[in-house]
Amino acid sequence: MAEKHLNELSPDLRRMYAKAVEAAQRDNHDYATTLFCQVLKTEPGLFEARKALRTAQTKRSAGESKGFFKKMMSTTSSSPQIMKAKMALSKNPAEAMAIAEEVLNGDANNPSAHRIIVDAAYALELPQTALLSIETMVRLSPKDKALVVEFANAVAETGTNADLAEQFLDELIRTSPYDPELQQAQKNLSAHKILDEGGYNSLAAGTGSFRDVLKNKEEAVSLEQEKRVQKSEDVTQRLIGEYETRLPNEPDNVKLIRSLAELYTQKARYAEALAMYDRIKAAGPADATLDRAIADVTLRQFDARIAQLNPFDADHAEKVAAINAEKAEYQMAECKLRTEKYPTDLAIKFELGVLYFKANKIGEATAEFQKAQGNPNKRLAAMSYLAQCFAKRNMNDSAVRTLQNAIKEKPGFDEEKKDLIYNLGIVFEKMGKKAEAIEQFLIIYEADVTYRDVSKKVDDYYAGQ
Numbered sequence: 001m002a003e004k005h006l007n008e009l010s011p012d013l014r015r016m017y018a019k020a021v022e023a024a025q026r027d028n029h030d031y032a033t034t035l036f037c038q039v040l041k042t043e044p045g046l047f048e049a050r051k052a053l054r055t056a057q058t059k060r061s062a063g064e065s066k067g068f069f070k071k072m073m074s075t076t077s078s079s080p081q082i083m084k085a086k087m088a089l090s091k092n093p094a095e096a097m098a099i100a101e102e103v104l105n106g107d108a109n110n111p112s113a114h115r116i117i118v119d120a121a122y123a124l125e126l127p128q129t130a131l132l133s134i135e136t137m138v139r140l141s142p143k144d145k146a147l148v149v150e151f152a153n154a155v156a157e158t159g160t161n162a163d164l165a166e167q168f169l170d171e172l173i174r175t176s177p178y179d180p181e182l183q184q185a186q187k188n189l190s191a192h193k194i195l196d197e198g199g200y201n202s203l204a205a206g207t208g209s210f211r212d213v214l215k216n217k218e219e220a221v222s223l224e225q226e227k228r229v230q231k232s233e234d235v236t237q238r239l240i241g242e243y244e245t246r247l248p249n250e251p252d253n254v255k256l257i258r259s260l261a262e263l264y265t266q267k268a269r270y271a272e273a274l275a276m277y278d279r280i281k282a283a284g285p286a287d288a289t290l291d292r293a294i295a296d297v298t299l300r301q302f303d304a305r306i307a308q309l310n311p312f313d314a315d316h317a318e319k320v321a322a323i324n325a326e327k328a329e330y331q332m333a334e335c336k337l338r339t340e341k342y343p344t345d346l347a348i349k350f351e352l353g354v355l356y357f358k359a360n361k362i363g364e365a366t367a368e369f370q371k372a373q374g375n376p377n378k379r380l381a382a383m384s385y386l387a388q389c390f391a392k393r394n395m396n397d398s399a400v401r402t403l404q405n406a407i408k409e410k411p412g413f414d415e416e417k418k419d420l421i422y423n424l425g426i427v428f429e430k431m432g433k434k435a436e437a438i439e440q441f442l443i444i445y446e447a448d449v450t451y452r453d454v455s456k457k458v459d460d461y462y463a464g465q
Helices: 011-025 029-042 047-064 068-089 093-106 111-123 127-140 145-158 162-175 180-197 200-204 210-227 233-249 254-266 270-283 288-307 316-341 346-358 362-372 379-392 396-409 415-430 434-445 454-463
Strands: none
Touching: 011 029, 011 047, 029 047, 029 093, 047 093, 047 127, 068 093, 068 111, 093 111, 111 127, 127 145, 145 162, 145 180, 162 180, 180 288, 233 254, 254 270, 254 288, 270 288, 288 316, 316 346, 346 362, 346 379, 362 379, 379 396, 379 415, 396 415, 415 434, 434 454
């Protein structure tokens, strides 16, 4: 299903759309949302109607948000619709989207409804519709890295809102400058902008000429190929050949060397990738992202050794265990070295805390997570782990306080918030506080019945009443 324009509608739908626009202009948002929803039920791909509906929903919600109790009732009444939409999503994404829009008619910022619309829009191949809801979610949770990266990648694919995506990315990169996911998202956006500024988008639209784009052709094509998540074998190999040819003439081009290292990594040529990274390391100042890249390639080498083992050997399990133990020892030692080398990088302290936690070194993990809270991008995740550390040491009251504080700081209702609420329920269970525990699980259940084992926990609780 492709996104449509107004001039592709039937006369009856165009008249209904016009009535909806007129109602919105008169601030009759109830009627406007009803009409827009009717239009979209017939033509889900009419992006002009979707965008106008979102504006009307926002104004309607703003006019109705008068009092905590009314807001609570609105959110609660939406929960059955959310569950209904989720059940419809796989079989009938258009129906799921229509149900989610009904939820947004009463609560324009409902993150669960927007997530359903995003998933349904991708299933229906409506990228602009998906982007519209992702943008709303990002505006509500601008510090949610996963959302910001998703938004940036969606922008890179659709070719709109690049400046806005850059603003959100820059804000996160300012607090977490060495995050590889953020850097990759930024690279994807840069590739899109080069294509756009180089004239490719206008050329595709029929408003530009080849003369406008020739000067940017090679760089644009290379960046566009690099940004694809799944590169075909021939493109990857062609890029390697191109960069290897350029390298003797550009021996100090750090960007070229690093790109070559990344391509070698994709082709599992790990020794060559490490040689490129070592070349950069020897020539330049300390770089936390470079050290992390070297560590990642080295860890892949351990996995490659396991993959090369004969699974039918009698001692296969022992060999795998030995390599994994060696891998874990390297990972811990390497992360400690990076922590000492970059003592102010709190993201590395968080990484080390996770390794300590997995190794059941709870005291060491606690210390690292307490420090990592100072990184705004890692703060809530660090608090979640910190609470789990407290719970493992039977410091349950401290675990509860930490999780409650984290929940207060977390806007919206995404996967991270569900995780915090779920962990709080688990701690209450451990303390024998069944009523308090089920209250947390119900919060998740009402929004996402499929989350972990909350459905079973809720069913078991009420079965025992």
